[in-house]
Amino acid sequence: MNMLGFVTLCQKEINRFMSVSVQTIFAPLVSTLLYLLIFGQVMPADASGFDQVSYNVFLLPGLIMMTMLQNAFSNSSSSLIQSKMYGNLDLLLLSPLSATEIFLAFVIGAIVRGMMVGIAILLVSQFWIPFVWINPFWLLSFALLTTFVLGALGFLAGLWADKYDKLAAFQNFVILPLTFLSGVFYSVSALPLFWQQATWFNPFFYMVDGFRYGFLGVSDVSPWLSLGITAVFAVVLSLLCLVLLAKGWKIRR
Amino acid sequence: MSNAIAVEISQLSKAYQGVAALTDVSLQIPAGSFFALLGPNGAGKSTLIGIISGLINADAGSVKVMGHNVQTDFRAARRALGLVPQELIDEPFFSIHQLLRIQAGYFGLGKSQWAWIDELLQRLGLWDKRDAYMPALSGGMKRRVLIALALVHKPVVVVLDEPTAGVDIELRLSMWAFIRELHAQGHTIILTTHYLEEAEQLCEKIAILREGRLLALEDTQTLIASHPWEYIEVTLETLPAALPSVIADKVHRRSANKLVLRSARGSARSALLSVLSDAGLILTEMRQIEASLEDVFRTLTHTDVAK
Numbered sequence: 001m002n003m004l005g006f007v008t009l010c011q012k013e014i015n016r017f018m019s020v021s022v023q024t025i026f027a028p029l030v031s032t033l034l035y036l037l038i039f040g041q042v043m044p045a046d047a048s049g050f051d052q053v054s055y056n057v058f059l060l061p062g063l064i065m066m067t068m069l070q071n072a073f074s075n076s077s078s079s080l081i082q083s084k085m086y087g088n089l090d091l092l093l094l095s096p097l098s099a100t101e102i103f104l105a106f107v108i109g110a111i112v113r114g115m116m117v118g119i120a121i122l123l124v125s126q127f128w129i130p131f132v133w134i135n136p137f138w139l140l141s142f143a144l145l146t147t148f149v150l151g152a153l154g155f156l157a158g159l160w161a162d163k164y165d166k167l168a169a170f171q172n173f174v175i176l177p178l179t180f181l182s183g184v185f186y187s188v189s190a191l192p193l194f195w196q197q198a199t200w201f202n203p204f205f206y207m208v209d210g211f212r213y214g215f216l217g218v219s220d221v222s223p224w225l226s227l228g229i230t231a232v233f234a235v236v237l238s239l240l241c242l243v244l245l246a247k248g249w250k251i252r253r
Numbered sequence: 254m255s256n257a258i259a260v261e262i263s264q265l266s267k268a269y270q271g272v273a274a275l276t277d278v279s280l281q282i283p284a285g286s287f288f289a290l291l292g293p294n295g296a297g298k299s300t301l302i303g304i305i306s307g308l309i310n311a312d313a314g315s316v317k318v319m320g321h322n323v324q325t326d327f328r329a330a331r332r333a334l335g336l337v338p339q340e341l342i343d344e345p346f347f348s349i350h351q352l353l354r355i356q357a358g359y360f361g362l363g364k365s366q367w368a369w370i371d372e373l374l375q376r377l378g379l380w381d382k383r384d385a386y387m388p389a390l391s392g393g394m395k396r397r398v399l400i401a402l403a404l405v406h407k408p409v410v411v412v413l414d415e416p417t418a419g420v421d422i423e424l425r426l427s428m429w430a431f432i433r434e435l436h437a438q439g440h441t442i443i444l445t446t447h448y449l450e451e452a453e454q455l456c457e458k459i460a461i462l463r464e465g466r467l468l469a470l471e472d473t474q475t476l477i478a479s480h481p482w483e484y485i486e487v488t489l490e491t492l493p494a495a496l497p498s499v500i501a502d503k504v505h506r507r508s509a510n511k512l513v514l515r516s517a518r519g520s521a522r523s524a525l526l527s528v529l530s531d532a533g534l535i536l537t538e539m540r541q542i543e544a545s546l547e548d549v550f551r552t553l554t555h556t557d558v559a560k
Contacts, residue, residue: 002361004358004361005358008359009359015346016347020346087338092359094331095331095356096329096332096360247310253309253310
């Protein structure tokens with residue numbers, strides 16, 4: 001393994017988003033806090049769908065997870081497509097880094113950004129929504145696994161897209177609807193049966209639901225089921241990315 | 254020069270959407286040589302270089318760099334090779350200095366390489382721009398950065414894909430001085446260029462491609478010596494606009510009152526003189542011109558359109 005090369009690429013991916021932290025860390029922090037403030041004010045306290053869980057407390061983990069997964073996706077996808085557009089991806093392709101090393105470094109960059117945004121929201125929200133950590137194992141497992149999955153999905157989208165327009169389409173027509181329909185703002189048990197069943201096909205639902213279990217100790221489905229589905233998703237996406245990257249799909253002509 | 258092979262290309266083929274870019278190309282580039290890869294636009298030079306450097310996947314055939322297959326032993330092959338690409342790139346997030354250190358890091362080279370990076374910055378006239386970002390640099394400066402990036406891991410084989418395209422004379426001269434120095438130190442230099450004078454002056458061996466096929470592979474002087482024509486420049490008292498066809502067929506170039514005439518190598522010069530005399534043209538001066546690489550190139554690639 002080219003360990004120094006791998007560490008260098010990880011550092012580059014992290015330094016890249018940190019060099020524009022107003023856009024990559026503070027902007028999502030502010031917009032998420034606005035969601036929290038507005039929805040927390042206008043929704044009834046008992047709208048969570050769970051006994052003894054106020055809507056504010058219910059909403060917080062969902063919003064944290066939504067922001068984490070969106071930022072993890074944005075990081076790897078925008079880094080890759082910018083490298084393509086600026087032409088500097090060739091510098092990476094000329095180096096002795098393997099497909100696995102390149103893929104993992106991009107995903108680690110996405111995980112770090114997702115975790116930083118999530119932790120920032122958690123810390124700031126404590127000023128008006130004190131939380132109790134029911135189970136740090138579930139919290140951390142779902143946070144890491146979800147940012148991994150979205151980092152991989154972003155990598156796949158970045159590989160596929162050959163212009164910013166395509167990436168924006170993927171973000172607006174795939175990531176955004178799946179996020180909003182994943183139970184961030186509501187418990188799926190409150191939905192009509194058809195929409196409940198439709199939600200079960202949304203992988204983001206399991207990520208949000210499992211993460212919320214770590215906070216509240218309550219969830220719509222078993223956290224083990226959510227963990228299993230998210231893990232399968234992570235494995236399948238990783239294999240797909242590695243095969244395409246090794247073949248040079250859309251990057252080696 | 255040793256008998257070692259720096260780059261071994263075997264039966265390489267590549268097509269884009271059914272259109273052949275390279276067809277069954279095989280050639281060997283000796284280690285330590287200064288090698289030119291020539292051809293008109295669309296000949297397949299950049300495709301070949303892309304495959305050698307791993308940026309393009311071949312449809313068939315194989316390439317080895319210093320004995321390492323670029324597909325199956327890519328780490329060793331890429332460590333042995335540095336490419337200066339034809340297209341300029343940008344990188345808005347990192348300064349030139351940071352970029353070079355990152356690129357060295359990709360090759361597994363840490364602080365031990367920083368002194369070489371500083372030397373590269375000095376040698377290529379980039380030291381004052383080391384904290385600048387690529388988008389703020391001129392085209393010539395970007396070209397220098399690309400050269401530095403290609404050399405950051407001290408590759409044994411250096412590939413320059415049209416490095417002097419759009420580059421001013423000062424940079425061109427300083428760049429060639431630096432590349433010559435690298436060659437003298439034992440690096441293999443592979444060059445593509447449309448400036449054939451550069452190739453003739455610098456390169457010991459030349460390959461010519463046309464429409465994806467290898468047309469010629471020779472030592473530079475052997476290739477020039479094999480040219481079927483020799484040239485005679487004649488200065489005339491007056492040069493009529495229309496020439497008799499027997500002369501017009503032999504004209505290689507014409508300017509003011511001068512004609513460069515083509516005749517078969519070794520043919521009698523007196524025959525040419527009598528043709529001029531018969532046409533009533535008065536000769537004031539005559540000299541023989543050696544065939545250049547450009548003459549050979551134009552004949553081989555059928556781009557000899559000068560009349």
